[in-house]
Amino acid sequence: MRRPLIRKLEKFTRLSQADKEMLVRIAAQRIRRFIAREDIIHEGEKPEFINLINEGWACRYKTLEDGRRQIIAFFLPGDLCDLNVFILKEMDHSIGAITPVAISEISRTDFDEMMIGHPRITQALWWESLVAAAIQREWTVNLGQRDALERMAHLLCELFIRLEAAGCTSDNSCEFPLTQTELGETLGMSTVHVNRTLQELRASNLIVLKDRTLTIPNLQALQDVALFNANYLHLDREGRHLDANEE
Amino acid sequence: MRRPLIRKLEKFTRLSQADKEMLVRIAAQRIRRFIAREDIIHEGEKPEFINLINEGWACRYKTLEDGRRQIIAFFLPGDLCDLNVFILKEMDHSIGAITPVAISEISRTDFDEMMIGHPRITQALWWESLVAAAIQREWTVNLGQRDALERMAHLLCELFIRLEAAGCTSDNSCEFPLTQTELGETLGMSTVHVNRTLQELRASNLIVLKDRTLTIPNLQALQDVALFNANYLHLDREGRHLDANEE
DNA sequence: GCAGTGACCTTACCTATGTTAATGTGGAGC
DNA sequence: GCTCCACATTAACATAGGTAAGGTCACTGC
Numbered sequence: 379m380r381r382p383l384i385r386k387l388e389k390f391t392r393l394s395q396a397d398k399e400m401l402v403r404i405a406a407q408r409i410r411r412f413i414a415r416e417d418i419i420h421e422g423e424k425p426e427f428i429n430l431i432n433e434g435w436a437c438r439y440k441t442l443e444d445g446r447r448q449i450i451a452f453f454l455p456g457d458l459c460d461l462n463v464f465i466l467k468e469m470d471h472s473i474g475a476i477t478p479v480a481i482s483e484i485s486r487t488d489f490d491e492m493m494i495g496h497p498r499i500t501q502a503l504w505w506e507s508l509v510a511a512a513i514q515r516e517w518t519v520n521l522g523q524r525d526a527l528e529r530m531a532h533l534l535c536e537l538f539i540r541l542e543a544a545g546c547t548s549d550n551s552c553e554f555p556l557t558q559t560e561l562g563e564t565l566g567m568s569t570v571h572v573n574r575t576l577q578e579l580r581a582s583n584l585i586v587l588k589d590r591t592l593t594i595p596n597l598q599a600l601q602d603v604a605l606f607n608a609n610y611l612h613l614d615r616e617g618r619h620l621d622a623n624e625e
Numbered sequence: 626m627r628r629p630l631i632r633k634l635e636k637f638t639r640l641s642q643a644d645k646e647m648l649v650r651i652a653a654q655r656i657r658r659f660i661a662r663e664d665i666i667h668e669g670e671k672p673e674f675i676n677l678i679n680e681g682w683a684c685r686y687k688t689l690e691d692g693r694r695q696i697i698a699f700f701l702p703g704d705l706c707d708l709n710v711f712i713l714k715e716m717d718h719s720i721g722a723i724t725p726v727a728i729s730e731i732s733r734t735d736f737d738e739m740m741i742g743h744p745r746i747t748q749a750l751w752w753e754s755l756v757a758a759a760i761q762r763e764w765t766v767n768l769g770q771r772d773a774l775e776r777m778a779h780l781l782c783e784l785f786i787r788l789e790a791a792g793c794t795s796d797n798s799c800e801f802p803l804t805q806t807e808l809g810e811t812l813g814m815s816t817v818h819v820n821r822t823l824q825e826l827r828a829s830n831l832i833v834l835k836d837r838t839l840t841i842p843n844l845q846a847l848q849d850v851a852l853f854n855a856n857y858l859h860l861d862r863e864g865r866h867l868d869a870n871e872e
Numbered sequence: 873g874c875a876g877t878g879a880c881c882t883t884a885c886c887t888a889t890g891t892t893a894a895t896g897t898g899g900a901g902c
Numbered sequence: 903g904c905t906c907c908a909c910a911t912t913a914a915c916a917t918a919g920g921t922a923a924g925g926t927c928a929c930t931g932c
Contacts, residue, residue: 440766442852448766460758462751470759470857504709511707512717514761515697519687521768522695522813526919557879566769568920573881605689610717773889804909815890820911 381405382456382544383430387502389543389613397499400492405430408483412436412475420472425463427483431455434479435555439563440471449564451514452476452537456544461489461507477555505612512610521566524605529565530575531604534585536611538594543613554592628652629703629791630677634749636790636860644746647739652677655730659683659722668719672710674730678702681726682802686810687718696811698761699723699784703791708736708754724802752859759857768813771852776812777822778851781832783858785841790860801839 384401387393393401409432412418418429418436436453450471453459459473464486493500513536520532541552556564558572565572579585584600586593594600601608631648634640640648656679659665665676665683683700697718700706706720711733740747760783767776788799803811805819812819826832831847833840841847848855 438762440762442766442770443854444852446770448769450762450765460755462755465748465752466755466859467861468856470859471762501712504712508707508709508713511758511761514758514765515685515687515718517765518697518761518768519689519695521765522811523689523693558881559879564769569880570882570921571919574919577881605691607690609715612713612717614714805911806909816910817891817912818889821889824911 380455380545382432382454382546383458384456385545386456386543387499387506389615390505391498391502391615393498393502397496400496400499404484404488404492405432405482407488408485410481410483412479412481414475414477416475416479418473418475418479418481419469421469423469425460425466425469427485428461428463428489429453429459429473430482430484431457431459432480432482435476436473436479436481437476437560437564438471438473447563448566449560451510451517452564454537454540454544455546457510458503458506461503476560509610509612512612516610526565526567526571526575527578528604529567530561530572531579531584531600532606533561533565534579534592534594535597535601535604535606535608538592538597539608539611539613543611550595550597551591551593553590554587555590627702627792629679629701629793630705631703632792633703633790634746634753637752637862638745638749640745640749644743647743647746651731651735651739652679652729654735655732657728657730659726659728661722661724663722665720665722665726665728666716668716670716672707672713672716674732675708675710675736676700676706676720677729677731678704678706679727679729682723683720683726683728684723684807684811685718685720694810695813696807698757698764699811701784701787701791702793704757705750705753708750723807756857756859759859763857773812773814773818773822774825775851776814777808777819778826778831778847779853780808780812781826781839781841782844782848782851782853782855785839785844786855786858786860790858797842797844798838798840800837801834802837 381402383405384393384398387401408427419425421440431453433455437449438451438453438459439447439449441447453473463469516536520529524532537554538547538552541547546552558569558576561576562569562572567575576585576587579600580587582603583595584603586595600606628645628649630652631640631645634648655674666672668687678700680702684696685698685700685706686694686696688694700720710716763779763783767779771779784801785794785799788794793799805816805823808823809816809819814822823832823834826847827834829850830842831850833842847853
């Protein structure tokens with residue numbers, strides 16, 4: 379069984395056996411499945427749980443009154459949706475499945491229990507949420523400063539590297555379920571232009587994208603056109619604060 | 626003395642006298658001042674403190690290799706920069722003063738002490754950071770979906786309402802120190818187009834902006850052109866989770 | 873076998889916004 | 903009063919990216 383959350387958190391810190399068992403236990407409780415396109419939680423609802431994505435892709439999105447939709451974030455296997463959300467009275471956006479999805483709902487009490495008994499997990503989860511915030515910031519830069527080609531290239535680099543951290547790539551390929559419409563809603567461009575942009579990346583041999591599979595023959599080359607700097611993903615373990623033998 | 630943080634947190638929950646004293650004490654320690662345009666912390670540095678803005682405006686920004694700059698967030702009086710940052714090894718962006726700024730540096734130990742002894746403050750600070758994340762998401766929507774006019778109008782609405790929450794407005798006016806260049810770097814548009822857009826808002830009597838002072842004669846009208854919905858700022862206290870008499 | 877659907881792709885045309893560069897304006901220093 | 907400088911403004915022109923329309927292909931249901 380794949381355990382993408384554990385795999386990802388270990389990019390930040392080493393977890394003890396007890397830590398891992400705790401995470402496995404949490405992830406095995408309260409599992410819910412959604413079909414592709416189904417809403418996991420909708421704007422206006424009261425958030426009661428932290429959602430952990432076990433399998434599949436989901437997204438955060440927001441819709442303007444006139445129907446324009448913006449995808450705000452992607453949730454990949456091992457991603458958590460908003461530590462502490464239950465503090466808020468209601469959701470200000472929706473979360474929807476892109477592919478079929480399996481999530482674990484983490485209750486407030488389970489979360490608190492984990493925070494108290496497992497300082498290394500606590501630390502790692504804060505790291506996870508700081509990285510999610512950094513990703514959101516990078517998206518702001520992406521939308522504000524990069525042109526269509528750079529923007530697309532940047533998104534592909536980010537998703538590939540995140541999937542790699544969760545153990546969801548093989549060699550230089552990964553599953554890639556997003557439609558061109560969804561890419562457009564993510565990057566703030568029309569589907570026509572998404573298509574043009576993908577063609578351009580293909581023509582430069584920077585990507586192969588076919589049958590829901592993405593291959594990046596030369597990641598460095600793609601990063602170069604994207605002005606991509608992975609520092610915001612904070613994936614290097616050196617310099618972590620809790621030592622591996624502390625527990 | 627203005628205490629914008631306390632004022633803002635009370636939008637979320639009622640604080641006890643002891644809570645307020647704690648916050649005043651924290652804000653009085655380790656004060657640093659910066660002149661306009663000075664960097665408070667720079668990308669690549671190791672974050673050691675949580676910064677609290679006492680006076681003035683600051684911003685988060687990021688620069689691409691080729692010099693393009695994106696402002697990612699504004700910090701107004703009472704805003705905190707990243708709870709828990711010290712978990713990260715290095716900053717992935719910079720924070721710079723816009724006006725002259727006075728900040729309080731909050732150390733890890735002071736922060737932990739506050740977390741342990743003051744559950745209502747803890748709760749309120751998590752709320753603060755969830756709101757900051759929601760603002761970042763809304764900026765993603767702004768850059769991705771809204772056109773120049775809507776985008777500008779949206780930013781002005783947001784800043785005005787946030788300043789109001791911190792007690793930094795009088796009637797329907799506030800200080801507004803941003804230059805057109807900074808607005809452009811925020812909204813991903815050229816200064817020329819910023820200028821055109823501001824002219825358009827002025828011509829429609831939606832704003833008066835002169836001598837670093839912004840007046841919004843009819844906030845609802847400005848919100849309407851911006852497709853602005855304040856729900857993401859989570860400013861209404863009803864439905865809070867800790868009761869005022871719990872402590 | 874065929875209608876219906878969703879994803880992808882393409883072309884032609886149009887517009888919001890960028891670029892460049894010139895000009896205006898008000899305050900700070902001398 | 904002059905010079906400098908940062909900022910705002912305007913105009914003329916260029917272009918990235920949007921819109922509208924339609925076509926192909928694969929798959930599903932009947």
